[in-house]
Amino acid sequence: MDPIPFTPVDHDFPGWPMPPSVPAGMRLELSRARLLDGEEARFDEWMAMLHERYDECLATLPQERMAFEATFLNREADGSWWMYHLQLMGEDSPGLVLDNDLDRAHHAFAVATKHQGWEELQPRLLLAPPTVLAALVEAAQPPAQPG
Numbered sequence: 001m002d003p004i005p006f007t008p009v010d011h012d013f014p015g016w017p018m019p020p021s022v023p024a025g026m027r028l029e030l031s032r033a034r035l036l037d038g039e040e041a042r043f044d045e046w047m048a049m050l051h052e053r054y055d056e057c058l059a060t061l062p063q064e065r066m067a068f069e070a071t072f073l074n075r076e077a078d079g080s081w082w083m084y085h086l087q088l089m090g091e092d093s094p095g096l097v098l099d100n101d102l103d104r105a106h107h108a109f110a111v112a113t114k115h116q117g118w119e120e121l122q123p124r125l126l127l128a129p130p131t132v133l134a135a136l137v138e139a140a141q142p143p144a145q146p147g
Contacts (some may be wrong), residue, residue: 031119060097063143071085072085090140090141
C-alpha cells in the first residue's frame with residue numbers, strides 16, 4: 001500500500017471560510033499531521049506531559065483565545081500514525097504563545113514528534129446547545145485587562 005501523502009497548508013494559509021453555524025469572530029479548526037516514523041512513544045510522552053501539567057495548560061487558554069482543544073491519535077490504513085487536533089477559538093487567536101515553560105516544552109515535543117505543518121480539514125457544521133455555545137464564545141474573548 002502506498003503511504004498516505006502529507007500535504008500541509010502553506011504557513012500563510014488564512015484558514016477555510018467558516019460555516020454559518022460558527023459564531024462570528026470565531027474559528028473552528030480540525031488539523032492533522034503525520035507523526036515522524038517511530039515517534040509514537042514520544043507522542044504518548046507529550047500527551048502525558050500535558051495531562052500532568054493540565055492546570056498550567058488551562059491557564060494558557062485565555063491568552064490564546066481558545067474556547068477548547070482536543071487531540072486524537074489514529075493509525076491509518078497504511079500503518080502510519082497521525083494526530084488530529086480540534087479547536088474552537090477567537091478568530092484573532094495568536095495560537096501557541098511561547099512565553100512560558102509549558103508552551104516551550106509543548107512546542108519542543110511537536111518538533112520532535114510530528115512532521116512540520118498541518119493539513120487543515122474544511123469545517124462544515126458546529127452544533128451545540130445555546131448555553132454551551134454561549135460559554136464557548138465567552139471563553140474565546142480576549143482576557144480582561146487589569147486596571
